[in-house]
Amino acid sequence: MSTIFDALPRVPFIAPDSREELCFRHWRPEEVVLGRPMGDWLRPAVAYWHSFVGTGADPFGAPTLPRPWDDSMDGARAKAEAAFAFMERLGLPFFCFHDRDVAPEGASLREGVRHLDAMAEVLQAHMARTGIRLLWGTANLFSHPRYMAGAATNPDPEVFACACVQVRHAMEVTQRLGGENYVLWGGREGYDTLLNTDLAREDAQLGRFLNLVVEHKHRIGFTGTLLIEPKPHEPTKHQYDRDVATVYGFLARHRLLGEVKVNIEANHATLAGHSFEHEIAMAASLGLLGSVDINRGDPQNGWDTDQFPTNAQELVPAMLEILRAGGLGSGGFNFDAKLRRQSVAVDDLLHAHVGGMDSCAEALRWAARLIEDGRLETARRARYAGEPWTGTLADIADAALARDIAPQPRSGRQERLENLVAAAARPSA
Template sequence: MTDFFKGLTPAKYEGPESTNPLAFRHYNPDEIVLGKPMKEHLRFAVAYWHSFAWEGGDPFGGRTFDRPWFGGDMDDARLKADVAFELFTLLDAPYFCFHDADVRPEGESYAKSVKRLNKLADIFEEKIAETGTKLLWGTANLFSNRRFMSGAATNPDPDVFAYAAATIKANMDVTHRLGGENYVLWGGREGYETLLNTRVGQEMDQMARMLSMVVDYKHKIGFEGAILIEPKPQEPAKHQYDYDVSTVYGFLKKYGLEKEVKVNIEVGHAILAGHTFEHEVAMASAHGIFGSIDMNRNDYQSGWDTDQFPNNVPEVALAYYHILKAGGFTTGGTNFDSKLRRQSIDPEDLLHGHIGGMDTCARGLKAAAAIIEDGTYDKFLEERYAGWNGKEAQAMLKGERSLEEIAARVETDDLDPQPRSGRQEYLENLINRFV
C-alpha cells in the first residue's frame, strides 16, 4: 500500500440523506433495477489517463498536480499502478481503461516501449487477480508523440502507418492477455488541418486498411471483445474522419466493416459535433453499432472538450433510456473519461469526482428505468407511429408499392391527411416527472 490516499476509506452507499461527501447517496451497486443489479447495468470504469497521467495543464498553463509518480521512469510507473488500483478499490470500481502511454514510459525505441508495456501488464495481471477490478478496454496513444502530428493510420508517411500498426498490435496483445472486454481506436489526429496538403480519399482508404487489419488480427488471436471506434468531430484537427456516429457508420458501411466494429460514444464529443449525447446513443442503436460510452460533460461556455465529471441528471437519464431500450451494455460500460479541474489538487478530489459522477449516473439510470416501467412515454411513441402498422403502410415500407401505385391510391382515395401535434411540451413535462 502507498500513502497517497492515506486516511481515506472505501466509499460506501449511505442513502440519499447522507451528508458524507465520500459516500454514495444514490449508487447502490446491489440495488435491483429492471431485474438486475445496478452495478451490472452501469459497469463503471476509471480512466487511467485523466486520473493518473494528466498533470493539470491547460492551453495556457502547465502542471498544477504534484503527483509522486510524475518522474517518468519504470519505478514511477509501478507506483502509479499501485495508486491506481488503490483508487479502484476505494471506489469498488469493476473496471478500468488505459492507453499504453498512460501506464509505461516511452522507450528509446519501439521494442523498448513494448517491453515496458509488457512489464506493466505483468503488474496489472497480479492486481486484477488481487482486487477483482477488470479491464474494460485498452487502446494505443497514437496522437501525443510528434511522429503522429500528421495522423497515424492517415499519415502521408507509410513508415508512420507501419509504426502505428505495430503499436496497435502490441496493445491488442496486452488487452487480450489481461482479459479486456473491448479494444478502442481513438483517432486523435486522424483528420486534417488544411485541405491544401491533404488527399482525403487516400487517407480514408488508409484508415480503413488499418481497421480491417485490426479486425483480422482480432479473429486471429481469438479476442472475443468488441472493436470500438470513438467518434470525435474536431480538436485538435480542423476535421476528423470519425466526426460523429452516423459518419462512422457511413465509413464502416463503405468499407464493409459495419458488422465487425461498433462505437464508443463520449458525451463531450457529441456536444462538439453539435448533437446531444442521447442523440448519438440513439443513432448508434438505430445503426446497430452501439458498444460503450465515455461519460463526462463539457462546459457550455467553453468551445472545447473540458472532460468534466457528469452532474446533469436529465441529460444522463435520457442517454440511459436509449441504452436500456437498446438492450443495455454487453461488452461495453460507463467509462469516466473525466478529469479533475486543475485547481483540484488533493487526493480526495479524485474520490469526490468519481463518487459524484457515479451517483449522477445511478440517478439517471433509475430515472430511465422508471420511464420504461411507467410506460406512458413508450405508449405515446407507439401511438404516434401506429399508422405504419396498417396493411398499406407496411406495403410501402417493404417496397411492395411503386411511386406510381402510391400516387394512384392517394388520388383514388382522395387522401387529405391533417397535421397532428407532436406534443413536445407535454413530453418534456412527462420526462421531468422522473428526473
C-alpha cells in the same frame, strides 16, 4: 509501498438523504433495475489517463496536480500501485488505459514494447489482488511527435508501421489482461488544411488499417469488441470519425459492418453539434452501440472540457436510449473526465467520481421509472400507429388521389412528454 491515496476512506453507500460527503447516495450495484442489477447496466470504469496521468497543465500554465511519480519504469510501478489503491477505495469494478498511460514510451519501439510487457505483469498482479477488471485497452497514437500528421492516415509509411506495432501489442496486452473491448480513437486521423491533404488516399489508408486490426483480432482469438470513438475535431481541424453516422458510412464503405462498434463520448457528441442521447440512439438504430465515455462539456466553452457529470436530469434521455437498446453488452460507462486545474487536494478525485457515479445511477433509476410507467412508450408507439401504404410510387400516388386524402396535423405532444420525464424524478411518479 505507500501511495498518496492511502489516507482516503473507502466510499460506502449510505442513503439518498445522507449529509455525508464521501458516500454513494444512489450507486448500489446490486439493486435490481428492470430485472437486472444496476451494476450490469452501468459497468462503470475509471480512466487511467485523466485520473493518474493528467497533470492539470493547459496551454497557458504548468502542471498543478500532485503526481509523485516520474516517466520511468519505477514511476510506472508507483503509479500503478497508487491507481489500484484509489480504485479499491472507490469500489468501481473496471478501469481503462492507453498503452502509454501505464508504461513509458522508451527510447525506441522495441523498448516501448518491453516496457508494456513488464507493466502488464504488474497490472495483472494488481487485478488478481483486487478483483478490478479491464473494460478496455487502447494505444496512444496521438501524443508522440511522429503522429503529428496522423497514424493510420499519415503520409509517411513508416509512421503507419509504427502504429501497427503499437496497436498489435496493445490489443495483445488487452487480451492477456482479460479486457472486454479494444478502442481506437483517431485523435489525429484528420486534417488541418486541404492544401496538403489527399482525402481519398487517407480514407483508403484508414480503411486498410482498420481491416488489418480486425484481421489481427481474429488471428489471435481476441473475443472482445472493437470500438471506434467518434470526435469531430480537436486536435485536428476535421477528424474522419466525426460522429456515429460518419463512422457507419466509413464501416460500410470498407466492408467492416458487424466487426466494429462505437464508443460514444458525451462531450464529443456535443462538439459535433449533437446531443449525447442522439448519438446513442443513432448507434443503437444502426447496430453500432458498444460503450460510452461519460463526461460533459461546458456550454460556455467550445472545446472538450471533459468534466465529470453532476446533473442526473441531463443524463436521463441518454439512459432512456440505453435501456431501450437493452444495455451496452460488453461495454460500460468509462469516466473519461478530469479534475479541474485548481482541484489539487488528494480527495478531489474521489469526490469527482462519487458525484459522477451517483448522477449516472440516479439517472438510470429515473429512466427505468419512465419505462415502467409506460406512458412515454405508449405515446411513441401511437405516433407511428398508421398503416403504411404499399406498392410503387405511382400506385401510392394513384390511390391517394382516388381517395382524395386530406391528412390533418397531429400534435407531437412534446411538452407533455417532457413533463412526464421531469415527473419521473419523484419516486411516487
